[in-house]
Structure formats: C-alpha cells, structure tokens
Amino acid sequence: KAGVTQTPRYLIKTRGQQVTLSCSPISGHRSVSWYQQTPGQGLQFLFEYFSETQRNKGNFPGRFSGRQFSNSRSEMNVSTLELGDSALYLCASSLVVAGGLTGELFFGEGSRLTVL
Amino acid sequence: SQQGEEDPQALSIQEGENATMNCSYKTSINNLQWYRQNSGRGLVHLILIRSNEREKHSGRLRVTLDTSKKSSSLLITASRAADTASYFCATVLSGSARQLTFGSGTQLTVLP
Numbered sequence: 348k349a350g351v352t353q354t355p356r357y358l359i360k361t362r363g364q365q366v367t368l369s370c371s372p373i374s375g376h377r378s379v380s381w382y383q384q385t386p387g388q389g390l391q392f393l394f395e396y397f398s399e400t401q402r403n404k405g406n407f408p409g410r411f412s413g414r415q416f417s418n419s420r421s422e423m424n425v426s427t428l429e430l431g432d433s434a435l436y437l438c439a440s441s442l443v444v445a446g447g448l449t450g451e452l453f454f455g456e457g458s459r460l461t462v463l
Numbered sequence: 464s465q466q467g468e469e470d471p472q473a474l475s476i477q478e479g480e481n482a483t484m485n486c487s488y489k490t491s492i493n494n495l496q497w498y499r500q501n502s503g504r505g506l507v508h509l510i511l512i513r514s515n516e517r518e519k520h521s522g523r524l525r526v527t528l529d530t531s532k533k534s535s536s537l538l539i540t541a542s543r544a545a546d547t548a549s550y551f552c553a554t555v556l557s558g559s560a561r562q563l564t565f566g567s568g569t570q571l572t573v574l575p
Contacts (some may be wrong), residue, residue: 351505378561390506390551390565403562437505443562450494454505454562 350375351455354396359461365426368458372419372440378402379421379453381413384435393436394405396421397443433462469552469566477574482539484569486552487532493555493573496563497537501555509537509550544575 359404360366372379381393381457392405396415419440425432436459439452470485477557494513498506512519512528519526525538539546548557548568553563 380561380563382563382565389567390553392562392564395561397561405562435503439506443561451508451511452498453508454498454504456505457503459503 351453353442353455353458355437355458356456357361357459357461359463360428362428362430364428365424366428366460367422367424368436368437368438370421370423370440370455372421372438373415373453376440376442376453377419378441378443379419379422380416380439380441381421382408382437383441384437384457385433390437393423403454428462428463433460435459467514469569471548471569473570475572475574476542478542478544480542482542482546482571482573484537484550484552485573486535486537486566488535488552488554488566489533491557492530493557495525495526495535496555496574497524498551498553500551500568502534502548503574506551509518525534539571542571542573544573545559547573 354369377462378397380395382390384390394401394413395403399415410426415421435457436456439454441452478483494516496511499507499509510526512526523539523540528535546560551566551568552566
C-alpha cells in the first residue's frame, strides 16, 4: 500500500507570493491533517480535514488555508508569504477510529518551503 | 503552543545501551503517542498508549504512562546506530478529536 505522498518536496518562494502544497493520503484514509515544523516553534497543528470538511484548526492566521477533495486528497495554501513561513510542512493521514478520536498518524516526507 | 516538554533535549549513548526519554504534558489526554523522525524526513509512528493503560511494549520499545503525574517515558533497549533520530511524544487532548499536540522532542544519537 502506497504511503502518504506530498508534493513538491522542496520549493523556494519570495515574500508576498503564495504557495500551494499537495497531499495524497493512504488509500482508504479519509482524515488528513497538516502540521508545520520549525526549529523555533517545533511541530504545530495547522488543520484537519475529514469528508471534505475542516474539522479542527490550529492557531494560525487566515493566510493559511486548505481544502480536501472527494478522493480525500488535500491541498494547503499559504498566501502573502512571510519569512517566518519557512518551514517543513507535514501532511498526515489516518483512519478515524471509534469515537472519532485520533489513532496513529501516517506522515508524508514533507514539503520544505523556503521564503526569501 | 506545545503541550509539554521532553527530557532530555539531547541524549548520546553507545550502541547496545538503553535509552530513556521522558515526556510531560499539561492537560487531560485520551492517548499519548510516540513518533520518530530522521533528520529532515517525515514522522514515523512508534507506539500509542491509551489513558487507561500504564505500560505497553513493542519490540525493543517500552512505553509507560503515569496520568497522575502527567508524564510518559519511552525506553529503547539495546540501541543501535540506526536508532539515531529525534523522538517526539504527542498527546490527544480530551475532547479534542484528531489533533495531536507534540512535545519538543529528544535528539538521540547512538554511537557505534
């Protein structure tokens, strides 16, 4: 079974631009989450999608948005990029276990964004 | 913000020794999970322990959970150079479905 696939793996943007990152979850997984990882703030939850609906959102400005398609693939978008948005963006998929609680997450290799 | 802290921040041991990492958290949890991350790569799930469990084993891994102290520990026995990685604990907060809150991580270096 193929793992979580994230594209692109690396990208460089300049301040003010926008970026779209893509994530294909493991087949059969309907929950997709996004995390930002930086040296200073560590791993922080961005948002989670299930059945094309955003279910949870972390404490990030509105410049960070996402969506999920009917095939469970997800995209996240960051508009008006700032230097501080440079980070490794990780996507994870999971099965929704009983009670809707979080079981294990399966992570992709991440998209490393550098903002100049 | 992060749920808690991991201790130590960095750990260096010889191959064959045991490695113990600790994780503390602040609020009630549904479960606690441990993940491993090789440099610049994605995270790999190691083990999940539920709030009503006290200890769990998986191969060379042993995880304990003390909900009264809001702490967990990960023990890796007979470590190998390939265990060199960052290890993160992550909590699922009570009432917070499908969202992990990660600790700050422990960087483990196993010297051959």
